[in-house]
Amino acid sequence: MNKADLTKRPHEVASMFDEVSTHYDRMNTVLSAGSDHLWRIATTRAIDPRPGELVLDVAAGTGTSSAAIAARGAHVVAADFSAGMIEVGRARQASNPRVEFVQADATELPFGDDEFDAVTISFGLRNIVQPKKALAEFFRVTKPGGRLVICEFSTPPAAAVRAAYYGYLRLGMPLVARLASSNAPAYEYLMDSIRAWPSQPTLAGWLREAGYERVAYRNLTAGIVALHRGFVPLGKQGPLATAADAGKTS
Structure with a gap:
């Protein structure tokens, strides 16, 4: 049985999620006492997907969140690092033409600049070894506005x-x-990663550093979970470009 640790080596994280992919959604419901359904509803409302929009769902797992977004009329690219999750997701969403799966590293997304109307990630950012790099990639692939x-x-x-x-x-x-999962050590990693994750104000600060504006968050379930949202400026510049421009003299 595979258990990643807080070094979050990509191959270990991917292997761990490969092992739990088949029963991942069921375990989420069990461990959250059903709250995962409410969190998904709140996230979809925050994204506010519209018909014809293109949405990137990162760390999409088996596509449960992607399907909820697509039900609002958007086309969703469900990206995940785990081949096992992608395999299960493609089977479950085979009849859903508005969800397509892509295996991808969140820190090196295989998409062009300004492709997506919205980007979302649920319970996946803390599993990325370089979350700030991932945020920069999310910014890059999102359209101005x-x-x-x-x-x-x-x-x-x-x-x-x-x-x-x-x-x-x-x-x-x-x-x-231990009672409900075939890979209990994987959920020990879950506990460790939650406790090590920074607070809401810290994550909000990371979003601002990445270039997002109108950054805000709200707590769900007394702050056990939080929704963060930010917007890409209409006059979009990446944080590195902005820093370089600040050093120029006229």
Whole structure:
């Protein structure tokens, strides 16, 4: 059984998700006590996909979130690093013409500049070894005026909620994973990665550094999860170009 660690070596992360791909969606529902459905609804509403738009769903897994976005009329490119997830997703979404799967590294996306109306990633950014590089790639492939929506586990602001949640991660989640999963060690990594992930204000700062404007976030389920959103400026410049221009003299 494969378990990645917080070095997040890409091949280890991909292999771990390959192993859990078949039952991944079921385990998400079990471990979240059904809250994953509510988080998906909130994320889709935040993306606000419209008919005819092209949306990139990064770390799409088996395409459950992609299908929810496509149901609003958009065409969705479901990208994931795990070949196992892609295989399961293609089988499950075979009859859905608005969802197409692409195996891709989030830090080196195989797409051109300004291709997508929106980019989204749910519960995947913390699994990327260079999340800031991924954010720069999301910015690059999004059209001027387009938007980014991130749904990710976060830090509950209330101390009592935070203590109870971390207690569940330490004691409850491993027990449930051992009873219901074929790869319980993978969910130990899940617990570790959640606790190591930065707070909501820190992630919002990363979005601003990447070049996004009108950055905001809102907590879901008392801050166990947070939705982050940012918009690509109409006069789009990448952060590196902006920094270079700042050093020029007229």
